[in-house]
Amino acid sequence: MTAPSTAPAPPSRGGRWIQQWDPEDETFWKETGEKVAKRNLLFSVLSEHIGFSIWTMWSVLVLFMGPEYGLTPADKFLLTSMVTLVGAVVRVPYTFAVAIFGGRNWTIISASLLLVPTVAAFAVMKPGTSFDTFLLVGLLAGIGGGNFASSMTNINAFFPLRKKGWALGLNAGGGNIGVPVIQLIALAIIGASGGPRVLLGIYIPLILVAAILSALFMDNIENVKNDTGAAKDAARDGHTWIMSFLYIGTFGSFIGYSFAFGQVLQNQFGRTPLEAAYVTFIGPLLGSLIRPVGGALADKYGGAKITLWNYVGMGAATAVLIAASMQKSLGLFTVAFVVLFVLSGLGNGSTFKMIPGIFHTKALAKGLEGEAAAAYGRRLSGASMGLIGAVGALGGVGINLAFRQSFLSYGSGTGAFVAFLAFYAACFGVTWAVYLRRTAAQGQASTAPEAKPQLSYAEV
Template identity: 80%
Template sequence: MAVTRGGRWIAYWDPEDEGFWKRTGERVARRNLFFSVLCEHIGFSVWTLWSVLVLFMGPEYGLTPADKFLLTSVVTLVGAVVRVPYTFAVAVFGGRNWTVISAGLLLVPAVAAFAVMEPGTSFSTFLLVGLLAGIGGGNFASSMTNINAFFPLRRKGWALGLNAGGGNIGVPVIQLAALAVIGAGGGPRVLLGVYIPLILVAAVLAARFMDNLASVKNDTGAAKEAARDPHTWIMSVLYIGTFGSFIGYSFAFGQVLQTQFGQTPLQAAYLTFVGPLLGSLARPLGGRLADRHGGARITLVNFAAMAAATAVLVAAGTTRTLALFVAAFVVLFALSGLGNGSTFKMIPGIFQHKALAMGLTGDQAVAYGRRLSGASMGLIGAVGALGGVAINLAFRQSFLSFGSGTGAFCAFLACYAVCFAVTWAVYLRGPAARAAGGGAERRAAAEDGPRPGYAEV
């Protein structure tokens, strides 16, 4: 059984031990996963709050479409940057303790938005309050780092996918809430008044039911080693393509419908939640498929499908065919969620494979893989979220230059082609895939022939 000490700390935790896992580990891990998902869910809702608040901001607010894209870009940027310190905060404060703190911090942007959300507020004030909302994006990084330590390698794809998917679903939930508020004739303060008490409830439940793992410690050596490892940066590029797309489109979809297709706030709200909802639900499926077939294979096929969906969006945008545009956008959302799950499953598998290639076995290999994958996840998550910034800035420039989002979609199509090529070249191309990892893996590749070294990760 788990050995505990005061303050809801668990001193002994070994999920790779089958007996331990069946006796007590799985029950404790699932409980922590549930409440971690709840708090991360609220964090995502607060982070993407401005994707729906801008729908309320009509001509009386004096903001142009370019202003709104800039506002959502700033929110996304802060959410990406804070993921790095949030990752390390888990070891400093404990997973349960930091979940409570980070959930409580969400009150700051929610209350600030409640105070300023009215016509006559300056654009600079909206930008400042948007900066505060960005902290909601950090909850993902700390939650993923925490849950990664609770589950064994064989369950990480499912657990991380469910954790992230449950958090991601905060995006469509707040959009649905906005739809209900707009439909009932309410204003943005009504929406914020609903979420402020929910934040308090989430923090209290985390304090009551979650645990800290004493074994989770910050390892500056691991962080430096992960930052020097080429796989960290390769996976960051792939995560830009998947999660960057998901979060960027979540912020931009409603604005594109309003600006390019002339939809009213209510019409846009009816359509915007469907894509993020399917993308969130698809993330655990992506993790499950990656567990079964290999994350690299699922990721490769997924990028090809994302490129195809984007090509349809270019055609629909050019002909201004709303039904086709919305359908293709929803498919692209679902694929981005699927890719989120498959790419994040690859991370622990890659570093476990590197450990085996270095000659490590048993507990040593597991410890190395967990150490490096945990250190890399925060960095990969932060860089990946920057893709959302690029998407909103690309839309802003496209509307300024061409009056539509078609130019931005052409750029996204090229990005998905690059991600497809990188996935194939590094992880599925036989000996070259293994050569990327270092001398030991190059020697293994030479001895074993054309077998793809990372195809199963």
């Protein structure tokens, strides 16, 4: 039975710092914690959602950029690759900014910073602007990708382990859905014969609203201290890099395809910007909506198991894409691509649920119990999330560069899809070997009393 704890007094409106926070205490969670955590989750999702929209706005801006802009398909793929790269790199400092500034405070800052790339793009988005200028302004948009890392690290601290899959999945899914939302708005603008500046003009006031609401309704947690030791420990832990590799396969696919889908439809199947825009939002929308489902399934059945079979599905969908690409079947290609988006979203939820579970399992293996085990898991999982999120997002860079090379070499995306299929097979093998094979080996070894105990990650 968990001893009841004294619920912390409501944070002051001035600084909004919560002095005590123990979500693993069921009494505290029911009486105080759940309400506060869900409120912070709501406004964290809003800021992260707009961050994703700004990060991926170039996936739709390039659809507006016709021959009068003087850019080749290779130029556009390079542009979106560099935007993705910056979004991946800034995730590392954004992760640790939560501990330095506080989750609420950094959400206000990071939301406000989104004005920089949006206003800059509004200023330069016209024919006659040089490619170098577009590239520089596109790099600024990458900061929107960092909001995911700080948001996930912040929300990870608010929820108990048993709720993390659902909470992190909802947080990330609500953010991810910023991709199809900006694509839908772009579709409406293109359909109404509007220009790209209309799209950018819509987001400037939305950014201000997100920053103001974060200031009014979010909180900082006092005990989330800046811990450089946690960062070093996370970087030294092999599971951080294994999960980074697996996250390349899920989130790298999601963000990479989000940037590339419309361009592939235009370049390989001759779709107009409006025709491409009618389709491009569907995959990211469904992939975003299903991410919380991936987290919930991982809570119930174990993230490793869901992730393993999800890679089987991603491999099968990619094989269909290769066949459709070779047969030039637009219908089959579109359906298979949307399925691949859905599976990438499902896998995003299951892989991120694995992270806190892995480190909590390691804490138990060290002999820690109760709050000590939970604190150890929160410390390392929070620090590792930024690294994993950053490396995973680099997969989006690889996808866009692979498409660029495939179109330069073969005139289609078929070569890139073959490479992606091989990578998904490798992800399947790593998931089984590291997180599920050990369970079987442990069962076989349990008959020998002198056998060395092994960690089991099957339920993480």
